[in-house]
Amino acid sequence: MSPPSSRLLATTAPRIPSSLLQNAVRQSSRPFSQTCARKADSLLGRMGRDPSQQPLSQQSTGPPRTPPAGTTPPSTSQSRSSMMDITEFLTATMSRAENRGMASSVLGGSAYASYSLDGLEGSGSTRKDLEDLGPPTEPFHFHVYAHKHNCHITVTKPNRNAIISMSAGNLGFKKAKRGTYDAAYQLTAYVMDKLNQGNWHKIIKSMEVVLRGFGSGREAATKVLLGAEGKMLRNTIVKVSDATRLKFGGTRSPKPRRLG
Incomplete structure (x- = not known):
């Protein structure tokens, strides 16, 4: 070799x-x-x-060559x-x-970290739970999927595992009432209360809000985050993004119905 x-x-x-x-x-x-x-x-x-x-x-x-006859070989100072x-x-x-x-180790323990071990005191989480969260520099995600029939809210860890995932139907709203503004408002307030009860506001240091869809729950969730219910996690929001699906071409439209 x-x-x-x-x-x-x-x-x-x-x-x-x-x-x-x-x-x-x-x-x-x-x-x-x-x-x-x-x-x-x-x-x-x-x-x-x-x-x-x-x-x-x-x-x-190139490889070292033998100097031609009659010439002095180069000194070793240059090669040295x-x-x-x-x-x-x-x-x-x-x-x-x-x-x-x-620098990367310093960054992992700075204020840019998504969570810290300081939030373990008085919480139901253990040190092993924090090890399963994922990379510290990745933020938590607060997903709001609001369409005209329902509203879904999912809070995920930095490794994209869900902490809590609920919809308006889980709170007892039925049929058309699941897509209303009031249902989405109560759902977001319930999710925020569950996070506070689990002491996640002590662990989460940065969070990204991801909005999807143009239903009434989009504005309702924003109002809750800006209101009294979201004061514990409002300061941890570092980014607000939109993940609404847009059709490029899309599927074929149905054949128009003709009566008579």
């Missing part, structure tokens, strides 16, 4: 210890590739590289400086990867 190439070393640099970088570069059988060399030139230029030094992308990328440039590039790549991982 051939020794690892320089391109492979550049892509796997975050997993190589800094103490083994020089040995890994010395074991490479071919010089730095042009793509990695250009990246190294741009990176070393930002790091304040000596302008008198030859860029890596302009150095020879090239090796040091590659080592600096790989070291900088490792440091950037470590900083990126540190």
Whole structure:
């Protein structure tokens, strides 16, 4: 099996210890590739590289050749400086990867997180329940599906598993009354009360409201979120989006009915 190439070393640099970088570069059988060399030139230029030094992308990328007779072989200082440039590039790549991982860990515990462990005190949720929520940076979702016959409300976790899902028919509304404004208003208020009873307002740090359909329940749900019933979760709303289905062409219309 051939020794690892320089391109492979550049892509796997975050997993190589800094103490083994020089040995890994010395074991490479071919010089730095042009793509990695250009990246190294741009990176070393930002790091304040000596302008008198030859860029890596302009150095020879072919296999080492025997100098013709009568000519002096090139000095080893140039190859040594090239090796040091590659080592600096790989070291900088490792440091950037470590900083990126540190930044992601800081982001996960910042105010942008969708939930926190601080909400567990006095709630019915356990630490395992929070582990099943999903990625912390993904918000909770408050889905409102309002059409002319009914209104459905579903609250989901960041991993898209439902916390509560109800419709106006679950509250006792029958037939045409399920699509009224009053039914949707009572349904939204009931869902908000259930979330508060489960102490979800202590866990949810960011929530997205997704509206779908143009029924009367659309405005009713908005009124509840802006009213006294939604004061516990109103400040956690970070985005309001519309997911109404639009037909592009659609299905074939029925044959018109002709009487007489």
